[in-house]
Amino acid sequence: MLSREEVLKIAKLARLTLTEDEIGFYQKQLTRVLDHIQDLNQVLTNKEAFVQHVPVDAEPFREDVAVPFANHDGLMKNAPAVENNCFLLPAIMEQN
Amino acid sequence: MSLEKYEAVIGLEVHAQLMTASKMFCRCPNQYGSSPNTNVCPVCTGQPGALPVINKKAMELGVRAAIALNCEIHPESVFARKNYFYPDLPKGYQISQYEKPFCTQGYVVVQLKTGEEKRIGITRIHFEEDAGKSNHEAYGTLVNLNRAGVPLCEIVSEPDMRTAHEAGQYLRALHSILRYADICDGNMEEGNFRCDANISVRPIGTEKFGTKVELKNINSFKFVEKAIEYEVQRQVFAIENGEKIIQQTRSWNSAKNVTEVMREKEQAHDYRYFPEPDLPKLVFSSSWLDKIKKEMPELPQQTSARFKAAFDLSDYDASVLTSSKELAKYFESVVSHSKNGKASANWVMNELLGRLNAVGKEIDLSPVSSTQLAELIAKIDSGEISGKIAKTVFEEMFATSKDASSIIKDKGLVQISDPAALENVIRKVIESNPSQLAEYKAGKVKLLGFFVGQAMKETKGQANPALLNELVKKFLDS
Structure with a gap:
């Protein structure tokens, strides 16, 4: 079982504030996720498995040519808020 | 304070932007100073489903750096995801290299003010993408992703430096090499060449490293030296006062000339690195490496x-x-x-x-x-x-x-090389200094210099010195 401290640390890394109930909930849920990964570890013994889908002789590089993205406006419209062409987010404080 | 009883142990991490036309994993222009968020696309803004493709030129410039810095190049290396949450990192992770960087074990030879040379080891160089920029305003945080995905080489030194001067010289040498080889333009004001320093102190004669403090983003050679000097003194002073050095990240405040605490140092495993599944293993063929070697500036x-x-x-x-x-x-x-x-x-x-x-x-x-x-x-x-x-x-x-x-x-500063013109001046000088002339004639030949000097002064320094000397001697001896 994941400890309460471990859950709080993961929450901190994800910038989440958890209620007491949620701490207990994630303790159980994250433990189940980790257990599942343990199970997978027994199956996937080949460490290189993650790149197996890439053909060995494929040219993996792109030539260095700059091409601006064509649908720039569409991309900016995806943002919930824009100010002075910048993505506007809730104020971020330096975390201590 | 007994500074002389301690020695500093300094290692530097340099982030150098690579001089490519486009970004590391997408075709957006790699261009400083564009209006905010003009050089962005689905890849560098982290849109779901967008996939990275490696920029060949960026790889070439990295290999060039590896050659210039005498590194061992690994024909196979792996990109990794470094996970952390910050708004200037839209994907929630930075594509970097971790366990298998493309090169390791290099060195730079630096010149010290004593005239000696010192070899500073380079632990590794790895590729990574730059993050965007965030500006914190009272009403919110403004994020500009033009820089997100710009190719970087992170150059990590061994903790081989012992003084601020050595660190400064290492940084200068590195800067110069990267610029010579057209790898990085080295512009520190634009943040294209940035430096973090890891600093600890230990009593001279001991092997064990002290607790290290990281100084972040110091943007000039002078500040690096000043910041390290300050930090070393601060640590020695703390130890001498019986305090414990806390592992932390500090920044240099150039207005106050002090270092200040930034944030708790996140442990490496907090980044939960894992191999980047969207990219193949990075493989350099020997013929390609040879070609880069041949074309080295x-x-x-x-x-x-x-x-x-x-x-x-x-x-x-x-x-x-x-x-x-x-x-x-x-x-x-x-x-x-x-x-x-x-x-x-x-x-x-x-x-x-x-x-x-x-x-x-x-x-x-x-x-x-x-x-x-x-x-x-x-x-x-x-x-x-x-x-x-x-x-x-x-x-x-x-x-x-x-x-x-x-x-x-x-x-009218042309040199006077006309003997007739100089002779007039010399005659005047000799006539107006009869006692010196008498002394000269009596054997005080050192006074030749006096007459030459006076004549030179008369010509406002324009007399041909060799000719003047010759003529004055001729006059005095005649």
Whole structure:
């Protein structure tokens, strides 16, 4: 079982504030996720498995040519808020 | 405080932006100063489903850096995801390299002020993408992703440096090499070459490292040295006071000349690195590596050796003149026009660099062009002006950017090499100093210098010194 401290640390890394109930909930849920990964570890013994889908002789590089993205406006419209062409987010404080 | 009982252990991490036309994993322009969020696309803004494709030129520049820094290049390396949450990192992770960087174990040889050389080890160089920029305003945080995905090489040194001076020299050497080889433009103000320093102190004679403090983003050579000096003193002072050094990240406050705490140091495993599943293993073929080796531009040490051999310069002179690519180019241009290597070196180092330093300008903003300086040197060599007058002319050139010939003409500074004109002056000087003449005649021949000096003064320094000397002697002895 994941400890309460471990859950709080993961929450901190994800910038989440958890209620007491949620701490207990994630303790159980994250433990189940980790257990599942343990199970997978027994199956996937080949460490290189993650790149197996890439053909060995494929040219993996792109030539260095700059091409601006064509649908720039569409991309900016995806943002919930824009100010002075910048993505506007809730104020971020330096975390201590 | 007993600073001398301690030694500092310093390692530097440098982030150098690579001089590519496009970003590391997408085709957006790699361009500083564009209006916010113009160089963005689905890949560098982290849109779902967008996939990265590796920029070949970025790989080439990284390999060039590895060669220039004497590293062992690994034909196979792996990109990794470094996970952390911050708004300037839209994907929630940075593509970097972790367990398998593309090169390790290099070194740089740096010149110390004592005249000694020191070899600073390089642990590794790895590729990674830059993050965007965030501006914190009271009403919110403004994020500009133009820089997100710009290719970087992170160059990690061994903890081989013991003083702020050594760290400064290492950084200068690295900066110069990267610029020579056209890997990074080195612009520190634009953040294209950034430095973090890891610093700890330990009692001299002990092996064990002290607790290290990380200094973040110091953006000039001078600040790096000042920040390290301050930090070393702070740590020694704390230890001497019985305090414990806390592992933390600090930043340099250049207004107050102190380092300040930034945030708790996140442990490496907090980043939860894992191999980037969207990219294949990075494989360099030996033929491609050979091609890059063959096409390597000249490096500072090679330029320095060439200057020493061609222009008969000392180690020191050659190292100064090759300290930046621009300066080396300037010097070569001066020599090619003046045809006098030694004089060109002296003029560039003693007169030009001194003045540029005084006004805080780099060589590329020199008010005197290389051809203008060459013309001045040629005029000394041809006897048109004396070395002394040349200094006056140069001062004027530096102030006004005018050519030497026009200044000489306007101010009537041409050297007087006409014996008849000089003889008149000499006669006058001898007549007005009868007692010195008597002493000279009585055997005090050292007074020759006095007469030459007086005559030179009369001509406002314009007399041809060799000719003047000869004529004065002739007059006195007649």
